[in-house]
Amino acid sequence: MTKVRRGSRGAPKKKKKGDTMYMGHGSEDPAKPPIDSRIQHEIGKHLRAHYDDVISEPVPDRIMELLEKLEQSVAQKR
Amino acid sequence: MAVSNALREDLLASIPNLRAFAVSLTGSSERADDLVQETLVKAWSKFHTFQEGTNLRAWLFTILRNEFYSQLRKRGREVEDAEGAYAARLATQPSQSSHMDLSDFRRALVQLPPDQREALVLVGASGFSYEEAAEICGCAVGTIKSRVSRARNRLAELLGLEPGETHAADPLAATLTTRTIA
Numbered sequence: 001m002t003k004v005r006r007g008s009r010g011a012p013k014k015k016k017k018g019d020t021m022y023m024g025h026g027s028e029d030p031a032k033p034p035i036d037s038r039i040q041h042e043i044g045k046h047l048r049a050h051y052d053d054v055i056s057e058p059v060p061d062r063i064m065e066l067l068e069k070l071e072q073s074v075a076q077k078r
Numbered sequence: 079m080a081v082s083n084a085l086r087e088d089l090l091a092s093i094p095n096l097r098a099f100a101v102s103l104t105g106s107s108e109r110a111d112d113l114v115q116e117t118l119v120k121a122w123s124k125f126h127t128f129q130e131g132t133n134l135r136a137w138l139f140t141i142l143r144n145e146f147y148s149q150l151r152k153r154g155r156e157v158e159d160a161e162g163a164y165a166a167r168l169a170t171q172p173s174q175s176s177h178m179d180l181s182d183f184r185r186a187l188v189q190l191p192p193d194q195r196e197a198l199v200l201v202g203a204s205g206f207s208y209e210e211a212a213e214i215c216g217c218a219v220g221t222i223k224s225r226v227s228r229a230r231n232r233l234a235e236l237l238g239l240e241p242g243e244t245h246a247a248d249p250l251a252a253t254l255t256t257r258t259i260a
Contacts (some may be wrong), residue, residue, distance in 0.1 A: 035231055035239075043202075043230055043233050043239070047199070050102070050184055050187065051102065052098075052203075053180060054097055054101045054102075054107075055094040055098045057097070059093050059094060059097070062115070063093065063111060063118070066115050066118060067089075070119070071086075074081065
């Protein structure tokens with residue numbers, strides 16, 4: 001599959017990227033009032049709990065091994 | 079390209095955060111770790127373009143999210159759709175107890191469109207300002223703000239956090255509201 005990017009003139013950023021991704025949801029009605037602060041707080045709390053839960057996991061060995069390899073490749077070049 | 083000790087330490091310190099962002103984007107720790115690895119390889123190959131003293135974390139996050147979207151484009155929409163369908167099946171109604179747990183939240187989070195999920199996580203959990211998030215995503219600050227707001231609205235719906243009166247047509251929300259009142 002080949003993709004032809006039209007009219008980008010070499011610009012690296014495609015501003016329209018997300019435009020097709022949220023079709024079909026009912027939440028983007030601009031007339032809809034913002035959700036109340038209690039709900040916002042609740043969502044924020046859970047979002048951080050999810051995020052902090054991943055942060056607290058140990059970094060997997062394969063990532064540390066990759067870093068070592070990258071550093072060795074630098075050391076060898078010098 | 080030689081990497082200074084200070085930069086190396088900053089890089090190491092950023093990895094847990096990068097993983098958390100990657101898990102949030104992909105919804106899978108396996109794919110997240112692949113993504114982090116690809117990010118590190120990319121970062122290494124272009125460390126010479128990084129200006130020491132500027133925000134390394136934002137720089138790494140930018141590489142990671144660009145990598146995520148380029149994979150998404152390569153893999154095509156069908157994979158994402160299949161995953162979305164899977165997530166939707168998993169996403170049973172909000173749990174019976176009044177307390178939502180972490181897995182309820184994660185099931186809802188993966189159902190958001192990627193651009194909304196990304197904006198919400200960058201601003202709400204990774205600790206970036208709206209301006210920084212806009213720079214990372216290569217879009218306007220206003221776009222980030224509206225994505226965050228849409229993400230919150232959608233999550234509120236998915237998690238049944240919507241205030242009752244706006245959702246009279248939703249039997250589930252109605253049940254929840256009744257139960258809360260009773």
